[in-house]
Amino acid sequence: MSDQLLQLLFSGLTLGSIYSLxxxxxxxxxxxxxxxxxxxxxxxxxxxxxxxxxYATGMPLIAAFILSIVLVAIMGGVLERAAIYPARRASGxxxxxxxxxxxxxxxxxxxxxxGTDTYSLPAFSKGGPFFIGGAALNPQSIWILGLAVLTLxxxxxxxxxxxxGRAVKAAVINRTAARLVGxxxxxxxxxxxxxxxxxxxxxxxxxxxxxxxxxxxxxxxGIKGFVAAVIGGLSNVGGAVxxxxxxxxxxxxxxxxxxSGLKDALAxxxxxxxxxxxxQGILGVLxxxxx
Amino acid sequence: MSKLVKKIGLTLLTILLLIVGLIAGGCASSQxxxxxxxxxKEQGKEQGNExxxxxxxxxxxxxxxxxxxxxxxxxxxxxxxxxxxxxxxxHPVELTILDNKSEETEAVLAVKKLIxxxxxxxxGCSSSGPSMAMINxxxxxxxxxxxxxxxxxxxxxxxxRQWVFKTAQSDxxxxxxxxxxxxxxxxxxxxxxxxNNTYGDGGKAAFTTAAKENGIEIVAxxxxxxxxxxxxxxxxxxxxxxxxxxxxxxxxxxxxxxxKNFKDMGLSIPLIHSHGVGNQKFIELAQGAAEGVILPxxxxxxxxxxxxxDPQKKVLESYIxxxxxxxxxxxxxxxxxxxxxxxxxxxxxxxxxxxxxxxRDELEKNxxxxxxxxxxxxxxxxxxxxxxxxxxVLVQIKDGKxxxxx
Numbered sequence: 001m002s003d004q005l006l007q008l009l010f011s012g013l014t015l016g017s018i019y020s021l022x023x024x025x026x027x028x029x030x031x032x033x034x035x036x037x038x039x040x041x042x043x044x045x046x047x048x049x050x051x052x053x054x055y056a057t058g059m060p061l062i063a064a065f066i067l068s069i070v071l072v073a074i075m076g077g078v079l080e081r082a083a084i085y086p087a088r089r090a091s092g093x094x095x096x097x098x099x100x101x102x103x104x105x106x107x108x109x110x111x112x113x114x115g116t117d118t119y120s121l122p123a124f125s126k127g128g129p130f131f132i133g134g135a136a137l138n139p140q141s142i143w144i145l146g147l148a149v150l151t152l153x154x155x156x157x158x159x160x161x162x163x164x165g166r167a168v169k170a171a172v173i174n175r176t177a178a179r180l181v182g183x184x185x186x187x188x189x190x191x192x193x194x195x196x197x198x199x200x201x202x203x204x205x206x207x208x209x210x211x212x213x214x215x216x217x218x219x220x221x222g223i224k225g226f227v228a229a230v231i232g233g234l235s236n237v238g239g240a241v242x243x244x245x246x247x248x249x250x251x252x253x254x255x256x257x258x259x260s261g262l263k264d265a266l267a268x269x270x271x272x273x274x275x276x277x278x279x280q281g282i283l284g285v286l287x288x289x290x291x
Numbered sequence: 292m293s294k295l296v297k298k299i300g301l302t303l304l305t306i307l308l309l310i311v312g313l314i315a316g317g318c319a320s321s322q323x324x325x326x327x328x329x330x331x332k333e334q335g336k337e338q339g340n341e342x343x344x345x346x347x348x349x350x351x352x353x354x355x356x357x358x359x360x361x362x363x364x365x366x367x368x369x370x371x372x373x374x375x376x377x378x379x380x381x382h383p384v385e386l387t388i389l390d391n392k393s394e395e396t397e398a399v400l401a402v403k404k405l406i407x408x409x410x411x412x413x414x415g416c417s418s419s420g421p422s423m424a425m426i427n428x429x430x431x432x433x434x435x436x437x438x439x440x441x442x443x444x445x446x447x448x449x450x451x452r453q454w455v456f457k458t459a460q461s462d463x464x465x466x467x468x469x470x471x472x473x474x475x476x477x478x479x480x481x482x483x484x485x486x487n488n489t490y491g492d493g494g495k496a497a498f499t500t501a502a503k504e505n506g507i508e509i510v511a512x513x514x515x516x517x518x519x520x521x522x523x524x525x526x527x528x529x530x531x532x533x534x535x536x537x538x539x540x541x542x543x544x545x546x547x548x549x550x551k552n553f554k555d556m557g558l559s560i561p562l563i564h565s566h567g568v569g570n571q572k573f574i575e576l577a578q579g580a581a582e583g584v585i586l587p588x589x590x591x592x593x594x595x596x597x598x599x600x601d602p603q604k605k606v607l608e609s610y611i612x613x614x615x616x617x618x619x620x621x622x623x624x625x626x627x628x629x630x631x632x633x634x635x636x637x638x639x640x641x642x643x644x645x646x647x648x649x650x651r652d653e654l655e656k657n658x659x660x661x662x663x664x665x666x667x668x669x670x671x672x673x674x675x676x677x678x679x680x681x682x683x684v685l686v687q688i689k690d691g692k693x694x695x696x697x
Binding site (some may be wrong): 006007008011012014015018116117118120122123128129131136138168207210211212214219221252253255256260261263264 | 515525531543544575
């Protein structure tokens with residue numbers, strides 16, 4: 001029984017770190033721009049699909065990885081200029097609906113380019129799973145978890161330790177004041193989309209060997225990432241990672257111990273519970289800040 | 292402050308509602324794959340005889356397009372050849388192929404159009420849902436229909452499905468094949484894992500019934516979603532349940548993922564899949580984990596390995612050669628279902644003449660020992676599929692290829 005519990009924990013952590021990565025990108029953009037970018041799942045899907053296509057041309061994996069991240073980052077910037085910037089004075093809800101529109105368009109675009117086929121990438125490191133206490137742990141899971149931790153540390157360092165990071169935070173707290181001291185919020189917003197494009201693409205490529213990639217995989221990823229972000233408190237990067245891991249582990253335990261039919265329902269039940277009982281999220285301090 | 296928190300909660304709730312709406316809307320829109328109705332007309336007026344009309348409703352675009360496209364290609368190839376050889380009793384055949392976009396309503400509209408065109412018989416559809424949707428219409432109009440889809444409920448009960456036939460092996464055929472394997476190796480405790488959709492449910496229902504009849508105990512039964520990314524939790528239960536073999540009823544990509552998880556967890560019991568993984572994509576996506584997987588499959592996939600004495604051997608080889616010459620790619624079992632449907636209908640028209648009721652009777656009574664691509668068809672008033680367990684073979688995946696299990 002104990003190795004079963006451990007196996008479920010590993011599986012949950014793998015799933016959870018996937019959700020965490022999406023949630024991280026979501027929370028970062030939200031923190032910087034106040035826009036909840038629901039097209040992030042599509043950034044991940046397109047990043048993964050691009051990397052797979054580039055890899056198929058014979059490019060080394062690492063080159064395909066970097067090139068794909070750069071391309072999706074550019075795409076993020078272009079989309080910000082084309083769709084978010086013109087509507088920057090509209091309400092938050094309008095902007096969210098714009099990102100939903102973007103996500104549908106991107107999914108359609110991916111369908112046209114890649115079709116309905118499923119693609120896969122080879123795992124980053126060779127060799128089979130590790131066995132710890134009778135439970136198997138896939139090396140790719142460690143890569144994903146590692147990426148989540150690394151991203152979290154980098155984001156933390158950026159926001160807390162660098163001048164640019166503090167400037168970004170200032171732009172969020174008070175647009176007018178930030179403008180007065182020479183920070184341009186629309187530039188910040190542009191770079192936030194470039195950054196979340198890169199992060200989304202990286203997440204997509206990291207998870208591709210585990211989950212396989214289809215043109216429409218971004219949809220479910222986006223939802224799970226959103227739920228994870230809300231659980232963690234939308235404004236908190238640490239909370240996003242925690243929320244993602246919590247969601248993954250709960251899903252895994254509910255599927256493994258109770259019933260596999262319950263898994264997806266659970267995500268929505270947790271989301272509802274958090275929204276009703278603790279709308280600021282488990283680590284959230286949202287109310288004290290903005291909107 | 293608490294007011295503010297409430298407000299934010301409300302906004303988030305609104306977003307949640309939006310997302311729930313999107314799940315419905317988004318899914319529907321993504322399935323709306325653009326595609327035009329494939330129309331093919333073969334005019335052979337030079338013979339002077341009036342052409343015979345045959346109709347086909349196929350899932351050319353949309354979700355099931357991977358099934359429908361090879362079927363359309365096969366039909367076009369066959370009708371060309373037939374007309375070159377002089378048609379049916381000197382009458383050229385005019386085949387009208389309509390696209391149902393993999394949707395039930397489109398299928399019904401298309402079949403009505405064909406019936407108005409006075410077709411002698413309807414071929415289609417590629418998948419079970421649209422096929423089921425057309426049944427009422429053809430029953431009322433009294434037009435013979437030959438489906439190319441799997442679900443056994445398309446032709447059962449025959450008393451309500453007088454006019455409906457089908458060429459793809461039913462779930463029950465696959466199940467029987469798997470049970471034979473289990474019994475031969477004395478494996479009596481199995482785990483059953485299936486996709487949570489029509490395909491998985493059909494397989495689960497058929498397998499559960501057959502297992503009970505054959506004294507095979509299902510010690511673990513788990514399902515998973517088509518979009519699931521990790522089936523380790525379900526497999527953990529299999530490991531704990533003490534199963535001697537695992538049966539998986541799914542199609543790629545989830546079938547490939549579960550196969551990978553299975554290998555990663557170090558499970559060593561035989562892994563048996565359904566015919567849903569009978570394509571190269573499954574092996575490709577599983578990245579080596581598919582080695583050793585056992586599955587029942589139509590003989591087409593292993594045509595070169597079956598003995599020359601097999602009555603299907605010649606038919607299979609000529610279909611493969613013709614298809615390859617025309618389309619420069621290997622045919623698959625879906626094209627094979629279309630081959631069977633077309634040839635059965637043509638053979639029936641040849642004998643019965645241009646009369647719908649006579650064609651139906653001919654299909655039901657005189658289709659026996661018909662060597663097709665999917666198997667030897669023996670139709671009867673009780674069985675409108677006509678395929679037995681011998682229509683499938685068991686293969687094991689070795690070095691990324693299907694290897695016939697002797």
